[in-house]
Amino acid sequence: NAGVMQNPRHLVRRRGQEARLRCSPMKGHSHVYWYRQLPEEGLKFMVYLQKENIIDESGMPKERFSAEFPKEGPSILRIQQVVRGDSAAYFCASSPRGSGIYNEQFFGPGTRLTVL
C-alpha cells in the first residue's frame, strides 16, 4: 500500500509564475490536509478537504492560494503569482476519516518550493 505521494518533490518558480502542487492520498483515504513549513519553523495548517469539498480553509492566505480535491485525481494546491515569501516546504497529509473522530494523519514527503 503506497503512502501519501506528493509531486513534484522540488519546484522552482520565478516571481509572478504559478505553482501547482499535487498530493495523492493513501488508498482508501478521503481526507486531505495541507501544511506549510517556512524555514526554521514548524508546520502550519493551511486547508482541510474532503472529496469535492473544502471543510476548513482557515489557514489559507486570502489571496493567490487555492486548493481542490476533485472526485477523481489528486488534491491540488495552487499558488498564483508566487512571491519570494512563498518559498517553503508544503506537506500533504491524509486520513481515512475526519472531524469528530481521531485518525492519524499520514504525511507525504513534501514539496519544496523555491521562488527566485
Place this chain on the structure above:
Amino acid sequence: AQTVTQSQPEMSVQEAETVTLSCTYDTSESNYYLFWYKQPPSRQMILVIRQEAYKQQNATENRFSVNFQKAAKSFSLKISDSQLGDTAMYFCAFQGAQKLVFGQGTRLTINP
C-alpha cells in the same frame, strides 16, 4: 485557539545519554491528542509517539516515552539510550477535532 510551545530551540547530548524535550500547550478542549514527530534532514515527518488526553497512563514506544501532565498542559518527550539516528528536528503537536497544531520545534543533535 490552540497553541503549542517548545521552549528549547536546540539541544545536544552524547550518544547513549537520556534527553528530555519539553512541550506545553493551551486549549479549552477536553478531548484531544498529542504527538511528537521527528523530522530528519530528509524532511519526512515521522510519527514518534502519541498520547490520548483521556488516558492517564503515559505512552511509551521502545526508547521513547512521554510525561503527560494534563492539568499543567505539559507533554514532554524522553529519549533513552539516545542514538546517532535520533538526530533530527522534533515537533510537538496537538490535535483536536481536525487539524494538527505544531510547536516551533527542537533541533536535537546526538554526538558520538
